[in-house]
Amino acid sequence: xxxxxxxxxxxxxxxxxxxxxxxxxxxxxxxxxxxxxxxxxxxxxxxxxxxxxxxxxxxxxxxxxxxxxxxxxxxxxxxxxxxxxxxxxxxxxxxxxxxxxxxxxxxxxxxxxxxxxxxxxxxxxxxxxxxxxxxxxxxxxxxxxxxxxxxxxxxxxxxxxxxxxxxxxxxxxxxxxxxxxxxxxxxxxxxxxxxxxxxxxxxxxxxxxxxxxxxxxxxxxxxxxxxxxxxxxxxxxxxxxxxxxxxxxxxxxxxxxxxxxxxxxxxxxxxxxxxxxxxxxxxxxxxxxxxxxxxxxxxxxxxxxxxxxxxxxxxxxxxxxxxxxxxxxxxxxxxxxxxxxxxxxxxxxxxxxxxxxxxxxxxxxxxx
Amino acid sequence: xxxxxxxxxxxxxxxxxxxxxxxxxxxxxxxxxxxxxxxxxxxxxxxxxxxxxxxxxxxxxxxxxxxxxxxxxxxxxxxxxxxxxxxxxxxxxxxxxxxxxxxxxxxxxxxxxxxxxxxxxxxxxxxxxxxxxxxxxxxxxxxxxxxxxxxxxxxxxxxxxxxxxxxxxxxxxxxxxxxxxxxxxxxxxxxxxxxxxxxxxxxxxxxxxxxxxxxxxxxxxxxxxxxxxxxxxxxxxxxxxxxxxxxxxxxxxxxxxxxxxxxxxxxxxxxxxxxxxxxxxxxxxxxxxxxxxxxxxxxxxxxxxxxxxxxxxxxxxxxxxxxxxxxxxxxxxxxxxxxxxxxxxxxxxxxxxxxxxxxxxxxxxxxx
Numbered sequence: 119x120x121x122x123x124x125x126x127x128x129x130x131x132x133x134x135x136x137x138x139x140x141x142x143x144x145x146x147x148x149x150x151x152x153x154x155x156x157x158x159x160x161x162x163x164x165x166x167x168x169x170x171x172x173x174x175x176x177x178x179x180x181x182x183x184x185x186x187x188x189x190x191x192x193x194x195x196x197x198x199x200x201x202x203x204x205x206x207x208x209x210x211x212x213x214x215x216x217x218x219x220x221x222x223x224x225x226x227x228x229x230x231x232x233x234x235x236x237x238x239x240x241x242x243x244x245x246x247x248x249x250x251x252x253x254x255x256x257x258x259x260x261x262x263x264x265x266x267x268x269x270x271x272x273x274x275x276x277x278x279x280x281x282x283x284x285x286x287x288x289x290x291x292x293x294x295x296x297x298x299x300x301x302x303x304x305x306x307x308x309x310x311x312x313x314x315x316x317x318x319x320x321x322x323x324x325x326x327x328x329x330x331x332x333x334x335x336x337x338x339x340x341x342x343x344x345x346x347x348x349x350x351x352x353x354x355x356x357x358x359x360x361x362x363x364x365x366x367x368x369x370x371x372x373x374x375x376x377x378x379x380x381x382x383x384x385x386x387x388x389x390x391x392x393x394x395x396x397x398x399x400x401x402x403x404x405x406x407x408x409x410x411x412x413x414x415x416x417x418x419x420x421x422x423x424x425x426x427x428x429x430x431x432x433x434x435x436x437x438x439x440x441x442x443x444x445x446x447x448x449x450x451x452x453x454x455x456x457x458x459x460x461x462x463x464x465x466x467x468x469x470x471x472x473x474x475x476x477x478x479x480x481x482x483x484x485x486x
Numbered sequence: 487x488x489x490x491x492x493x494x495x496x497x498x499x500x501x502x503x504x505x506x507x508x509x510x511x512x513x514x515x516x517x518x519x520x521x522x523x524x525x526x527x528x529x530x531x532x533x534x535x536x537x538x539x540x541x542x543x544x545x546x547x548x549x550x551x552x553x554x555x556x557x558x559x560x561x562x563x564x565x566x567x568x569x570x571x572x573x574x575x576x577x578x579x580x581x582x583x584x585x586x587x588x589x590x591x592x593x594x595x596x597x598x599x600x601x602x603x604x605x606x607x608x609x610x611x612x613x614x615x616x617x618x619x620x621x622x623x624x625x626x627x628x629x630x631x632x633x634x635x636x637x638x639x640x641x642x643x644x645x646x647x648x649x650x651x652x653x654x655x656x657x658x659x660x661x662x663x664x665x666x667x668x669x670x671x672x673x674x675x676x677x678x679x680x681x682x683x684x685x686x687x688x689x690x691x692x693x694x695x696x697x698x699x700x701x702x703x704x705x706x707x708x709x710x711x712x713x714x715x716x717x718x719x720x721x722x723x724x725x726x727x728x729x730x731x732x733x734x735x736x737x738x739x740x741x742x743x744x745x746x747x748x749x750x751x752x753x754x755x756x757x758x759x760x761x762x763x764x765x766x767x768x769x770x771x772x773x774x775x776x777x778x779x780x781x782x783x784x785x786x787x788x789x790x791x792x793x794x795x796x797x798x799x800x801x802x803x804x805x806x807x808x809x810x811x812x813x814x815x816x817x818x819x820x821x822x823x824x825x826x827x828x829x830x831x832x833x834x835x836x837x838x839x840x841x842x843x844x845x846x847x848x849x850x851x852x853x854x
Contacts, residue, residue, distance in 0.1 A: 202570045202571075202574050203570075205570065206570050206639075209638050209644060210639070213638065213640045213644065214640070240647070241609075241645045241646060241647060242644065243644060243646075244635065244647055265612065270577050270578060270581065272578055272582070273581055276611060279608070279612055279613065280613070358613075
């Protein structure tokens with residue numbers, strides 16, 4: 119465990135540690151034991167068919183050697199697995215494998231695996247322990263904060279819970295096989311955490327974009343550590359999203375609308391919110407923030423290889439309509455997370471739809 | 487609201503009141519408002535097809551008159567509605583009706599409605615407000631403690647949450663149309679609350695059995711008040727069933743096994759646990775409790791019209807097997823809630839299976 123980084127998500131009695139480092143999968147047995155995962159009750163690893171081939175046998179073997187009783191369940195890769203059907207199937211496997219109230223569910227994978235496995239853990243026997251082993255950069259975001267959920271045919275993430283893990287174990291080696299496009303998309307949320315909270319970290323991302331894209335272990339470890347730290351700081355202050363936690367949605371109002379209108383294949387989540395963050399920066403400048411907010415936001419996102427221009431063929435009316443349905447709009451008021459400087463945002467509850475429409479049009483003309 | 491009774495379930499920031507009285511449905515608007523149910527966001531009443539015909543229009547009209555935006559959803563009566571399928575259907579109705587994070591779900595009905603509607607509320611947008619309006623005596627039990635769940639094809643109540651209501655509104659008038667057999671079965675849990683916690687209340691039940699069976703409003707109001715109070719006292723000390731809360735399972739180990747072996751139609755839940763409580767009393771006496779524990783337990787349960795003899799055709803081996811699968815047995819040890827006196831029980835973690843088998847045999851010979 120030399121050279122690994124560690125931080126704590128402070129949530130009172132639900133506080134938990136995040137370990138980040140190269141080769142941490144090898145330490146899973148020791149770390150699980152340290153954080154109270156029972157060896158008497160079987161645990162269940164949930165992963166997807168892609169990750170299973172790369173890392174499942176390794177994790178199973180490490181845990182079995184350490185004396186844990188391990189069951190595994192594999193889900194189809196992709197968002198469609200976040201369904202009640204899959205929840206029922208996994209619950210059946212848990213029952214057949216004898217999981218009891220002292221058992222734990224381990225999520226080995228990206229955001230889809232974490233969201234689904236987390237809701238299995240939240241609901242099985244009204245809640246058992248949960249461990250996150252993220253294998254994507256993007257999952258640094260979902261592994262902090264305890265939001266777990268499945269989708270309903272009519273809406274994403276609508277059936278879920280707040281369920282905090284016992285620990286998060288981030289092995290940087292599992293990131294080495296990520297496709298380049300996913301690396302870039304994952305860095306989008308990393309940069310977002312800088313933009314909402316930490317100007318110094320934005321500068322660091324600007325200067326170290328090349329190392330991040332090259333998956334340099336030390337740079338990546340630091341970036342994930344900082345990203346998790348910002349999210350942890352926000353979540354600690356507002357676990358159940360009453361107010362402050364909304365700032366984590368920087369770029370997401372436009373981003374979600376783009377995902378919905380483009381279809382979920384054309385734009386990855388990280389790409390859509392990159393465009394959304396450029397939009398928020400433009401909005402910020404229009405509402406009085408210094409010009410620099412726009413220039414720096416755009417430069418950093420470009421450097422980590424993210425798109426900054428909104429695809430022209432997407433219809434502005436449709437984008438506006440999709441935004442009106444976004445759950446961030448409460449009681450008819452249009453709410454936006456707006457930067458006031460690099461590293462600082464505010465929750466603006468009275469942004470005019472006309473202004474947002476102008477910004478969307480401008481984003482289609484954005485120089486790349 | 488003259489003559490109504492009121493108590494508080496003490497759970498820190500999740501504390502909530504229970505109102506018990508005749509005609510309280512008429513006060514629903516005022517009470518909902520007092521306890522923070524929003525008029526700006528739509529609320530959804532969930533009820534079953536039996537209750538809908540008797541009380542739904544009344545509750546809808548009271549709430550609408552008070553200014554609430556009301557949607558209703560009706561489920562088929564019976565345990566099979568406690569499914570993920572029904573959860574998905576109800577979530578769809580909630581989405582289509584525009585329920586948001588400030589909305590509330592209202593459960594109008596017995597235990598099935600409460601369990602299902604409660605889990606809809608616990609999981610919709612990761613948790614919205616919940617109000618219980620119980621219409622059975624048995625539901626006095628499930629309306630305290632926040633346990634909500636649906637069934638899995640392999641096990642009952644296995645997918646759920648702890649989700650406390652904002653308030654419970656118990657209108658005694660809704661109990662007047664209950665079938666006699668359900669009245670008796672409901673009184674089983676009332677008596678149980680006396681047996682585990684309050685000897686004086688057991689004596690009161692003994693003396694007032696006739697009034698309870700006649701649905702005398704004052705007697706019934708008092709009995710529900712006392713039953714809820716005991717359960718609230720236990721749950722306040724152990725919200726998430728770490729230890730003490732297990733005493734609420736008096737009679738349930740044998741009772742659940744009987745339900746499973748007899749099929750859920752032959753014995754109602756309350757009837758099965760009445761027989762289970764006689765068994766626990768016999769066990770208590772065998773383990774050193776005074777003889778009186780058995781005599782009083784049996785007399786009170788008989789007086790409220792409950793069965794005290796185990797149907798002879800039920801196979802003892804099957805009953806024993808069903809008990810071994812009951813989730814109250816942890817790590818192979820046989821755990822029983824055993825009375826030590828009237829009004830007091832202990833959690834005995836080392837009851838021998840041979841002794842339990844003897845008791846089951848004796849229960850088949852019990853004089854009625």
